[in-house]
Amino acid sequence: MRCHRIERLLSDYLDGVLAPARRAAVAAHLENCPSCAASLSRLERTCALVRGGARVPDPGDDYWTGFWPRMKEQLGRAEEPRPSPIERLRRLLFPGRLAGVFSPVPAMVILALVCFNVLLLTQMRRGAPGSAVPSGAARDRDAAERRFASLAARGGSMEISRRAGSGSGVDAVLCDSGGRAGIDEYVLQPAAFRRSARGPKMTDYIITRAVEPSPRSEPRWAY
Amino acid sequence: MELSDDVLVGRARAHDTDAFRQLVERYRKRVYGIAWGMTGNHGDSDDIAQETFIKAYRKLGEFEGQSGFYTWLYRIAMNCSLDLLRRRGRRAELDLEGALDAAERRLADTRRGAPDGLREAEAGELRAAVARGIAALPEKHRATLVLHDLEGMPHDEIARVLGCSPGTVRSRLHYARFGMQRKLREYIG
Numbered sequence: 001m002r003c004h005r006i007e008r009l010l011s012d013y014l015d016g017v018l019a020p021a022r023r024a025a026v027a028a029h030l031e032n033c034p035s036c037a038a039s040l041s042r043l044e045r046t047c048a049l050v051r052g053g054a055r056v057p058d059p060g061d062d063y064w065t066g067f068w069p070r071m072k073e074q075l076g077r078a079e080e081p082r083p084s085p086i087e088r089l090r091r092l093l094f095p096g097r098l099a100g101v102f103s104p105v106p107a108m109v110i111l112a113l114v115c116f117n118v119l120l121l122t123q124m125r126r127g128a129p130g131s132a133v134p135s136g137a138a139r140d141r142d143a144a145e146r147r148f149a150s151l152a153a154r155g156g157s158m159e160i161s162r163r164a165g166s167g168s169g170v171d172a173v174l175c176d177s178g179g180r181a182g183i184d185e186y187v188l189q190p191a192a193f194r195r196s197a198r199g200p201k202m203t204d205y206i207i208t209r210a211v212e213p214s215p216r217s218e219p220r221w222a223y
Numbered sequence: 224m225e226l227s228d229d230v231l232v233g234r235a236r237a238h239d240t241d242a243f244r245q246l247v248e249r250y251r252k253r254v255y256g257i258a259w260g261m262t263g264n265h266g267d268s269d270d271i272a273q274e275t276f277i278k279a280y281r282k283l284g285e286f287e288g289q290s291g292f293y294t295w296l297y298r299i300a301m302n303c304s305l306d307l308l309r310r311r312g313r314r315a316e317l318d319l320e321g322a323l324d325a326a327e328r329r330l331a332d333t334r335r336g337a338p339d340g341l342r343e344a345e346a347g348e349l350r351a352a353v354a355r356g357i358a359a360l361p362e363k364h365r366a367t368l369v370l371h372d373l374e375g376m377p378h379d380e381i382a383r384v385l386g387c388s389p390g391t392v393r394s395r396l397h398y399a400r401f402g403m404q405r406k407l408r409e410y411i412g
Binding site for chain 1: 240244247248251252255256259260265269272273276277280346349350352353354356357368369371372373378393396397400401403404407410411412
């Protein structure tokens, strides 16, 4: 065998995993080749240095004493059932020691009061308390509705289009046809929108242009 | 009498925490050793050791017993190590550079002091050089070298841990050793 092939086998030779015939061939070559013998010697020295130099430092008795207790704590957390949404809310609202003081029932009462106040404030800001605004309405929809209410009160109108898939064309023009406050009611009127099986939603449309009132503006629908 | 791994695994599967504790105490140092070989620092080795046993506990139901428990455990430890190294990227190497700088400073300090401390400081310098050489190896070569030359695992066992053939293990070991030889040239002579 040539030297470059021997060198590829030296690591296996060192570990004693070569087949007997090949091992004998390598040994015979090493006896007659000082260069490969030196290469083997360097490899042996490397392995010895790695074994000796890569000694794992002992982190100490304190570390090993605390190893299991720390892990047991983590295992306990891993096994703990996932808290219910109410429990997670309670922990969020009353972190730390307060969590033990507040039971879920008062927490829910407080949460209900907070929600009620937020709702009341929202209605007061809109200036139409008690109007049937669908829950979950998008913020831009609210803004559009307020803007439309303002325009409609002055006899103006708004051009709207689908949010996606219909290009930039105008799909409908909204204007006040008589005292209705919710923008959904206007959107529902044009026939093109009634064809939708799911029913149109305001979040599906964008306002493309607000038409300021003119002295001759008449209530109308176009699409 | 010391219980076998199989018995302890069986009990741990039935949520016997004490049985699992015995397994942890049996293998924690070796798992820590693998992690240290792969990362070269205590903080990461601790994280990996803890994560390894927690994952093992959660996945005990999936352990089929086709390989030994420790082979299965080593595979988890190696995967945790490789995941951490990939997440960290070069940061692990930077940590090692910091450790090396500290070792070199200690060496310089000791050379100025008593000659008895010199040998110890030089050993520290060698340890730092070995750690830097291991850290510079490609991940798979490093894993093979750590399992073989540090943990003393046979080739076929390493193949099971790393999910490759024994031939691949031997090839990686060959490249890893010659890689280390280049890094440690000045110590080899």
